[in-house]
Amino acid sequence: MANIQQISITHLSFTYQHDTNTVLHDINVSAPLNSIIGIIGNHNAGKTTLCRVLAGIIPNMMGGDLLGDVHIGNLSPTKDWSVLNRQTDFVLQDPNSQLSGLADTVADEIAFDLLNHGVDETTIQRRVADVAAQMQLTAQLQQSPSSLSGGQLQRLAIATAIVTKPGILILDDPTSEMDPQGRADFFNWLATIKDTTIFIVSNEIDDLCEIADRLWVLVDGELVRKGTSLEVINQLNPEWQIGTPKVYQLAKLMYWSLGADLFPVNINQLRGCVHDQHSN
Amino acid sequence: MTSIQIDGLKYQYPTSDFKLAIDQLTITENLVAIAGQNGAGKSTLFKLLTGLVHPQAGEIHINHRDLASLTPEDRLKTIGIVFQDPSSQLFNATVEKEVAWSVLQVETDAAVVADTVNDALATVGLTELKDKNPFDLSMPEKKLLSIATVLAVNPQIYLFDEPMISLDWPSQQLVTHLMQHLAEEKHQVIAITHDMNWLAATFAKVDVLADGQVIFEGKPETFFGDSALTQKTGLMTPRIMQIAQEVFDDSRVYLTPEDYFEKHSEKR
Amino acid sequence: MEIRDNSLSNIAKIRWYNLIDPVTKLLVALFLTMLSFVFTNLYFEVSLVLISFVLLLLSRLSSATINAVYFCLFLIVTMILIQGLFYSGNVHPLFSIMNITFYREGALYAVTMSARILIIIFAIGFFMSTTTISENAKYLEAIGLPYKLVYLLMSVCYILPQIQQNMKKIQFAERARGINPQKTVAQKVRSILPILIPLIIKTFDQSINRSITLQLRGFDSPERTLATPKYHYVRARFNHYLLSFLTIFLIGCKLWQIFSRFL
């Protein structure tokens, strides 16, 4: 029986239809609900595919050979998709694909999800205004989504997902085109929201190490490392060619270790470790 | 030596309030970064530099020739652009044809075309995917492919609009080395980026845009050293400077962890 | 509708055609078409063509409509030629050039047909260029169509504009990457042919992605709130009844014309 407080993936394997190579290989992992899970890995490692499985796009809308079992709390994306989908929002890697195509303005595009959730008009007004302000799109509310700059479009994609305050948020590389301040604000905001399970694929390893409770590392469809960012980053195999956070690079250069060849990966850990060295 | 000279440039889209206005901007360095907030007008500037949209006022001179007076062939060999959104740059049936289409604009000899295509694909590491449909590629692969289409023409000036988007670490290294190599070979390479760490580590010159205007031209060290300016333009300092600030209350300029290491090991 | 619609007037001024609801526009198109089928008098047809043409001119002309009109003109010219020469009822010669005789009956027949085609194209063009996808979708939903059906209708109706938008993007890319010697028609055709299949694949791909996105975003959820239509339409219900009545009446007339021949 599935544990209500856990995300659990057991023996998950997947091969796309009309394709021979397995994209995900026997993945086994679990994590507590309402935590932030960072998913990292190189091209074609299977990050987007894993997101699709978690969101139930696979197998509900995309076919293939799916083995194993996935549970988010007591719901399974395979069996309870429509219930799960109502609590889940997904930011796709390509913001262009996120648009409904049925809205003439940015404001309408953001309101679309709220309409679908049966929210009343006054609440819609308020939520749209709030989220637009949060994502700095207020000046663009009346513009057509197709005339936005790349980064603005990405902000819109995020806005459409977070506007409904979902319980599960799946983010596939959501900040790749955002400016530094916008990216920092977004990651800081992610760290503050409660009662939400967040899966986030990103190349922003520095930000992930600051906010993620868990990191999962995918290499060629296999989950090769899982754990806290401290454990995972310290155990990366150089052959995987995965970038490391600047804190870790600096600590290694300066040899500021937490003992036992363990180097800090975020600012807090670095602070602690430098403090210890001084007191010694 | 290539040069770009912009005078009294004004541009506005018919359907938005945004205004781009650049009084004067000269770019002569080989490796230049352009930074600025979302919607600051960076991509618009690139479209103007390639003649894809026409300014309402002002002039652009490339190598002392008016951009508007260049023949299409000349323009193609002078300046090439990699779009921010790779999907809108690609329109052929296979990866190989995609690159060949570009080469065929400037070259007719079939053997030369085939060689150039193979070289370009090999450079970005897409040789194995050459028979795939570009629309089936992943985002980063599309980005690499659109880079290959410009490499194949080999213009004097390369414009890269956010080349690092969604690239993984090895591909980022590849593209960085490629750009450095091009710059060494006397090409001019101009890249838009939001990655301050990469900017600090790779570029010696940066132009910063805010609300359609050029706010800063010069060395990244100077820019990052002026915290009021960095704030005002909505950008941030490189991660290493944030670390130094937050952990050691040290607000000096560092570009990379290595830079920090060197500056601090001298003292010991 | 504060943030979402009030400031709309800053962006797009409300034009007269925004006061007419999409269904009325569609009914007008249908009505004009039926008129042209029931009354075959040539002068009447020509005036109908003029009326629909004026409608089109008063709206926002899009390049899509202009292209469609060009294409039809091309069809019409060939049709007039062929019918003028080979129509089965040809009796009275109109003129002849070098032993080739051009007949009156064929020409007349073809002209009537072309008038009808033009009326349809102009009226549909008026509809397409004055309503956006979202306006249509909202209105249809507001008058009680299930959203799923609305979406299906919209994706079918707007596949052509979608293709056209992609085409524009590709042409933009071609301008960025190529030298574009597209001056003659032959060069234009040659530049379009190789991208035709990728274009269709791309559009198809987008529709699949779109349908996934819409499902993820919960568009078919049962608790959906009705969208409020974008404009306040004038006498929508009255127009519908009137136009439906007139159109049905005309259909009746046409059927009567057909049957009475057999009586």
Ligand SMILES: Nc1ncnc2c1ncn2[C@@H]1O[C@H](COP(=O)(O)OP(=O)(O)OP(=O)(O)O)[C@@H](O)[C@H]1O
């Ligand atoms: N085709 C268009 N029509 C109307 N407005 C546009 C169009 N393209 C861009 N804009 C507007 O012009 C402004 C500048 O856009 P631009 O694409 O140059 O920004 P950018 O600096 O490249 O931003 P980003 O970092 O997000 O890519 C934005 O406010 C945008 O909304």
Ligand SMILES: [Mg+2]
């Ligand atoms: Mg841009």
